[in-house]
Amino acid sequence: MERKMEHRMNMRIPMYLPVGVNYPVKGGRAGFRAVSRDLSFGGAFIEIGDTAPSTGAIVRLSFQTPLESSITVDALVLRGEADGFSVMFAYYGDEVFRQLTLVMEPALERHYAYDRH
Numbered sequence: 001m002e003r004k005m006e007h008r009m010n011m012r013i014p015m016y017l018p019v020g021v022n023y024p025v026k027g028g029r030a031g032f033r034a035v036s037r038d039l040s041f042g043g044a045f046i047e048i049g050d051t052a053p054s055t056g057a058i059v060r061l062s063f064q065t066p067l068e069s070s071i072t073v074d075a076l077v078l079r080g081e082a083d084g085f086s087v088m089f090a091y092y093g094d095e096v097f098r099q100l101t102l103v104m105e106p107a108l109e110r111h112y113a114y115d116r117h
Contacts, residue, residue, distance in 0.1 A: 010040035013107045019046060020062040023053045034084070036063065041100055043075065043088040052085035053077050059087065063103075071099045 015036055022031040037045040044061070046052075053059050055077050063071040073096055075087035 010042040012038040012040045012045075013104050015039040015044075015104065015107060017066075017103075018064040019044075020064075021046065021048075021053070021059055022062075023057050023059040037084065039063075039100070039104060041089075041097070041104075043078070043086060045084055045086045047084040052080040055079055058090070061087065065099070065103045067102060069099065071096060071103070 015038055017036045017039070019034050019036050020031060021034055022029055024030075032048070032050065034046050034048045037047050044063075046061070057077045058074055059077060060072065060074050063073075065071060073092050074090040076090065078086045078088055
């Protein structure tokens with residue numbers, strides 16, 4: 001069996017966050033609520049039970065964080081799977097980077113603490 005190579009620049013962190021997904025459709029916009037499976041500084045995997053936006057679509061994601069805030073970022077849909085779709089974040093500014101860091105920092109600390117044992 002052939003294995004797919006991953007070409008990631010950022011480590012994925014298991015991170016289950018509620019996320020609003022909004023994207024253009026013919027004649028307007030569509031949206032739904034979902035949950036992230038993992039998150040990185042470069043993208044995420046969004047779990048869904050219905051049809052995913054088309055590969056190549058630009059979506060606006062609004063993650064609800066445990067810090068009582070939301071992170072909104074535009075992203076490119078890279079691929080769809082039976083249980084969800086993966087996205088690569090578009091360019092984002094310092095504030096989104098700061099928010100992602102605050103949300104992912106505890107999980108990153110646990111990961112690196114585990115690796116040292």
